[in-house]
Amino acid sequence: MKKQALEDRSRSLGETVTSGIRRLLVEGAFAPGQQLSEMALCERLGVSRNTLREAFRTLAHEGLVTHQPHRGVFVTRPGPGSIVEIYRLRRFIECRALSEAWPSHPAVKEMRAAVENARERREQKDWLAVGTANMAFHGAIVALADSPRLDAFFSQILAELRLAFGLMADKEWLHGPYVEMNQQVLDTFEGGDTKAAVALLEQYLAQSERVVLAAWERQVASGG
Template identity: 40%
Template sequence: MTGGMTRDGRRRPPEFAVLEADRALLNRASTAERVADILRDRITEGHFPPGARLSEESIGGALKVSRNTLREAFRLLTHERLLVHELNRGVFVRVVTVADLDDIYRVRTLVECAAVRNLGEPPYDVAALEAAVFAGEQAGLERSWRDMGTANLRFHQALVALVGSPRTDELMRGVLAELRLVFHVMDDPRRFHAPYLTRNRQIVEALQAGDPVEAETLLRAYLEDSRAQLSGAYAQRMSEG
């Protein structure tokens, strides 16, 4: 897929072609919040790495939205700590700090474990969880590590979505988008994602068996191990950078 051309005849980078495909999601009633949703999703999927400058011209042209709408979307995502505005330089995807990473996992543990603990009586609709696990396994077979990371994030988003709380869903979308920025920095994403596919499936199996207590136990251990592994490696990568 090519990136198309800008208004002045320059070739648009490939990542903006993804946004051109997103244009169909917008309509005349589109708002800055909807644009922010699209950009957040693309950050979560790994299309825009930390430190990338977001061009108003390229993104506005791809989505066919006004500069004012786009700037409001940027403002919303800056408030969510996904973007930063640098005076006289523009808007950039934020680089997450080591302290940010530890806090992300603190929030994940609080929200995800509480979500599983409060699922109520079984049976639980785990179709979205199963789909995310399958997508991760397929990505592994295809050696598509970015897609494997996306599938892993989608698994945890679907896990929290079982509670049926739009506010919690919104919180998790932002938290997981921040986590994707961490994944971008790691030089061996397979090592961080592949071992957790099996653990994701174990959580699904516990929920299918109607055992949320076991699912929470598995999830808490998963998050503790993931934080310890990722935090140490991320700190080393940031010091090298």
């Protein structure tokens, strides 16, 4: 049977499905730990099992879903260990990328655009979009290192972190405060004091880590 027109011919259906599920995952459409049944998703997305399974392989490789042989694929539920590791990685990568950055690198413009965008979305109280913009800011920091491979890896890490964000109820408290913090990092960096900017960034990351970990604890306490 012919499906509705594919929006993009250069992208195969499998890639389209992968992107679609990825978006659903980072937007919190599924509960962490929830099983993603093959047949159910096949029907919902209108694709065959084989195509869906190709998408599952990619997403499992990215860490967004967990594959248990003969049991199925489940939405990854990031534990405190994963959260701690991810923030350690973020400090490892982001701080070094920022500290070694060329001041007039084109990615600085992306950083500015991300902060701008986050501010607008905050006006509209679209906290999900604020989170996306904040992530784009940090992605731009990593882009300062001029490595597409590192960029891809880092965006994977951020996507996994957003799964953990899904555990938190209060999106405003989660994303709102960081708009100003990111602005401050950017201002300090553009002002020429790279060392201070790195220190600010490190401090903000540590704070964010505490917030997410605390939310995880609360989640467990309330019967997760």
